[in-house]
Amino acid sequence: MGTRPSKPAPKAPETFLPLTPAVFHILLTLADGDAHGYAIMQDVARRSAGVVRLGPGTLYGAIGRLLEDMLIEECDERPVPEMDDTRRRYYRLTQLGGEVLALETKRLESLVRAVRACKVIRGIKPAEER
Amino acid sequence: MTAKTIPCFYRLYSALLLLYPARFRVRFGEEMQQVFQDCCEMELQRDSIIGLCRVWLRTLTDFSGSLGREWRRELVLIEPEIDYTGLADSFMVTVVVGTILLGWGWVAAAIVLNITIPHIFEYYASLATILAVVVTISMAALIGIISALIVSRSGRPERNRIRV
Numbered sequence: 001m002g003t004r005p006s007k008p009a010p011k012a013p014e015t016f017l018p019l020t021p022a023v024f025h026i027l028l029t030l031a032d033g034d035a036h037g038y039a040i041m042q043d044v045a046r047r048s049a050g051v052v053r054l055g056p057g058t059l060y061g062a063i064g065r066l067l068e069d070m071l072i073e074e075c076d077e078r079p080v081p082e083m084d085d086t087r088r089r090y091y092r093l094t095q096l097g098g099e100v101l102a103l104e105t106k107r108l109e110s111l112v113r114a115v116r117a118c119k120v121i122r123g124i125k126p127a128e129e130r
Numbered sequence: 131m132t133a134k135t136i137p138c139f140y141r142l143y144s145a146l147l148l149l150y151p152a153r154f155r156v157r158f159g160e161e162m163q164q165v166f167q168d169c170c171e172m173e174l175q176r177d178s179i180i181g182l183c184r185v186w187l188r189t190l191t192d193f194s195g196s197l198g199r200e201w202r203r204e205l206v207l208i209e210p211e212i213d214y215t216g217l218a219d220s221f222m223v224t225v226v227v228g229t230i231l232l233g234w235g236w237v238a239a240a241i242v243l244n245i246t247i248p249h250i251f252e253y254y255a256s257l258a259t260i261l262a263v264v265v266t267i268s269m270a271a272l273i274g275i276i277s278a279l280i281v282s283r284s285g286r287p288e289r290n291r292i293r294v
Binding site: 036037038041053054055056057058059060061063064085087088089 | 150154157158160161162163164165166168169188189191192193195196197199200203
């Protein structure tokens with residue numbers, strides 16, 4: 001039987017880029033404060049105006065990878081322990097997670113800037129504005 | 131929607147969770163159940179049957195996608211707890227030993243039959259057949275040994291996670 005190695009050292013933030021929309025939204029939600037799975041799911045749907053809807057499988061698959069990569073961590077404190085279901089676990093953004101989120105935001109900003117600078121694109125309006 | 135139907139939904143979802151890899155299920159199963167329950171309760175508060183159907187549809191769509199992803203991750207991308215090299219070795223050894231035993235057993239049976247019942251060889255097997263069997267057994271054994279050697283030397287796949 002193979003033995004599992006001890007926790008690997010954290011990778012450089014830029015190695016995680018680009019992030020998938022789901023992961024970007026999860027990190028963004030956790031940047032606002034600690035949250036449990038359902039709260040993350042609701043917040044992502046609200047923030048993306050319903051465009052990104054995470055099901056439990058996708059949500060916890062992403063959370064699992066984010067935990068392994070040390071971009072988020074589980075937190076012990078519960079905001080209202082007596083009102084809460086014990087099955088709920090809360091997650092928080094780590095420093096590395098914050099750095100990755102900041103880098104991704106910068107990357108997206110530069111992309112948007114490049115698109116806006118493009119003469120052809122400037123003349124085209126989105127379908128809903130036409 | 132009756133009070134009995136809703137716990138059935140939860141049980142059905144719990145049963146679906148059994149299809150995920152054990153490691154993932156043990157770590158996140160309860161939380162996933164809780165999230166699913168929260169989604170259903172939200173729709174029940176709104177008294178929306180269509181909403182409940184939408185939750186199921188979304189959950190099933192998500193389930194079908196994430197199930198494959200998690201199994202792929204479990205079997206290929208992270209170091210599996212099953213020692214596949216050892217498993218492959220054992221399989222090869224079983225194939226080699228099995229082939230030799232079966233093949234030589236067949237040859238021995240043919241010889242014994244030839245001794246005990248004269249001339250039966252003419253009907254059931256000729257010398258050429260026995261030779262062909264011997265060559266086949268030896269080739270199978272040789273292929274098995276070479277495969278086992280290749281597998282044991284190739285090692286495991288690199289630890290390489292998919293992008294989060």
